[in-house]
Amino acid sequence: MFDKLHEECGVFGIFGHPEAANLTYLGLYALQHRGQESCGIVSSDGIQLKAHLGMGLVADVFKHDDIFTKLPGSSAIGHVRYSTAGGNDMKNCQPIMVDYSRGSIAVAHNGNLVNAPEVRSALEKSGSIFSTTADTETIVHLIARAKSESLVERVCESLQQVKGAYSLAFLTETRLIAVRDPSGFRPLSLAKLDGAFVVASESCAFDLIEAEYIREIEPGEMIVIDKKGMKSYFPFKEKVRNTPCIFEYIYFARPDSRIFNRMVYPVRKEFGRQLARKYPVDADLVIAVPDSGMPAAMGFAEEAGLPFELGLIRNHYVGRTFIEPQQSIRHFGVKLKLNPVREILEGKRVVVVDDSIVRGTTSRKIVKMIRNAGAKEVHVRISSPPTSYPCFYGIDTPSRKELISASHSIDEIARYITADTLCYLDIAGLHAALRQFGDHKVDFCDACFSGEYPIRFPRLTDTNQLGLF
Incomplete structure (x- = not known):
């Protein structure tokens, strides 16, 4: 509904706690912003794996207490998903769990494998049969076919055949393995809770269950946890640049999370301050497009010496689908989620801060709503540069032809969204x-x-072929 880049996925894992499945449920709740299409939990009692997966939000998929009685054991992994590779389909829910010659294994994946089509094609030609369209399943097939004896070596052997972005949590009957790709595109951190080890995409999941944050799992690092404790490996020989995703700080991560060794909230405020220094404007007040634009708008207002007001109020209870009225209501989708406060905006010169513009359609509607509420001027400030290229590392980005900044100048975009001025942070x-x-x-x-x-x-x-041009 909204003109935003979509979140990728979130992973969570815990080993050595009697309430593993329940805590994984809470961890997924904290990571819900990273994916709202499907979710799932796989647990282990030390003998076998059990799974519960479904389409929809965490609260809807795990709405009955008796579900957790069917997820026994002291270790579990969980996943919230927004599809970046493979369709929005029940068969693509994660964690993916399989039985093979050496036992059972489940995997939860945040990221995207850029060579998955080639790897999958080669596997299919040699006899592999896939049950999903998700790129993650290629990893499972590679592990099953690996010639190494130990599980750690099989996982390493498999991951050296794929390229791209991956933060992964594997669960077997007796072990939890967490690993980040050598470039470190996606976040993954480590914590402890009552002697149990916990891994999660973002530290906000640790806060909810009162786990103690230890550190970030390093790019190219593999953490192996079993009843003997935790061991760390760096199995990837090839040295590559550490290139974590900058958009995690702009939009994806929750502002109360620590990722890539930085707290998100102060970084976003500083984006706003940078905007105010580079692109000041004579105005009466600053407002944000909630919720993602809030920290940058606060930083902008502080740096500019302008009052920050809640000029747009967000309805937090809007789902992903709704029934449109038969009688046309202008800007219905945006109005359902945002409502301007006329008493704040009327007669004012307004700076409205948002984190990004993708297609421009929503920004256009928001500017018109603010004008209709009586604003005298509307100056748009974006706390990131123009999004001109698609992402292939775990973000569901439109093709380049759908990105407005790929084919329009900033002045042209300003005219399209009907803003008095438009400036992006460079x-x-x-x-x-x-x-x-x-x-x-x-x-x-x-x-x-x-x-x-x-x-x-x-x-x-x-x-x-990549949709770049």
């Missing part, structure tokens, strides 16, 4: 903000803005 401003809160040497992936992709796409020499 790439230099993004990186300047991030450098204030962490390691200066981290080379964030900003391919959706710059078109500079850290990982090449196998066997696709014509970029037209």
